[in-house]
Amino acid sequence: MAGSPNPATGVGWDTAIPDSGQPHGNDYLEHRETKLAVAIRNDKEHVAFGASSAGGEHKPGSARIYRGDYSTASAGDNLPTKKPDGATALDANDAGMLAHDTDATYGPAYYEWNGTGWDAIDLLITNIASSVKDEDDMASKSASHVPTQQSTKKYVDDQCDAHIGTAGQYHASGATVFNTTLTAASTFQDLDLSGTVGSNAALCFFEVYT
Incomplete structure (x- = not known):
C-alpha cells in the first residue's frame, strides 16, 4: 500500500506497488506531490515556464544576462527596459541583472x-x-599615465642625441690640440707646442675614442 508522501523530501512514495483498493485516490496524491516537488525545483532554479517564453524565462534574482548592441548615439543609450518576457518593465526586483553591450x-x-x-x-x-x-617627447609630464615602451625609448634616444651626440667631438675619429691631430692609438702622441706661449701651455692627457 502506498505510504503518506512528504512533498518536501518524497519520503513515503511507493510507486512500485500502487494501492489497488483506492487506485485513483493514491494515484492522485502521488501525482499531486510530484507536481509540488517539480514546482519546488523550478522555484529553486528561478525558472518559470509559460506560453510566452520559449524554453522558460528567468525570474527576478536569476543570473540572466542581456547581450546585444545597446549603443546608438552614445554609450548605453539603448539598453533594455523590459524583462525577458519582452512586455513587463524592469523594476527593483531585477536589480543585479547584467547587460553586455557589443557595440563596435x-x-x-x-x-x-x-x-x-x-x-x-x-x-x-x-x-x-x-x-x-604613447607620447615620444613626454611633453605632458602626466602624473597618472604610464608611457609605452616605444615612447620611453624614443625620449631617451632623443635626449642622448641632443646632449651627447650633437657635440661631434665624442663621435669624431680625432681632435686637434696644439697643432696636433690626436687619433685613436695605443701609443702616446707628442703635442706640437711651437708658436705657443709657455705660460699658456699645460700638461694634458687625452684619450680619443672611435
Whole structure:
C-alpha cells in the first residue's frame, strides 16, 4: 500500500506497488506531490515556464544576462527596459541583472541594473587602456599615465642625441690640440707646442675614442 508522501523530501512514495483498493485516490496524491516537488525545483532554479517564453524565462534574482548592441548615439543609450518576457518593465526586483553591450564604437561594455536604471561597470582593462600614453617627447609630464615602451625609448634616444651626440667631438675619429691631430692609438702622441706661449701651455692627457 502506498505510504503518506512528504512533498518536501518524497519520503513515503511507493510507486512500485500502487494501492489497488483506492487506485485513483493514491494515484492522485502521488501525482499531486510530484507536481509540488517539480514546482519546488523550478522555484529553486528561478525558472518559470509559460506560453510566452520559449524554453522558460528567468525570474527576478536569476543570473540572466542581456547581450546585444545597446549603443546608438552614445554609450548605453539603448539598453533594455523590459524583462525577458519582452512586455513587463524592469523594476527593483531585477536589480543585479547584467547587460553586455557589443557595440563596435562604445563597446565592449558591461552594465548592471540597480533597480531603476543601468550603471556602467568599470572594468580593469578599461583602466589600463586609459592609463597608457604613447607620447615620444613626454611633453605632458602626466602624473597618472604610464608611457609605452616605444615612447620611453624614443625620449631617451632623443635626449642622448641632443646632449651627447650633437657635440661631434665624442663621435669624431680625432681632435686637434696644439697643432696636433690626436687619433685613436695605443701609443702616446707628442703635442706640437711651437708658436705657443709657455705660460699658456699645460700638461694634458687625452684619450680619443672611435
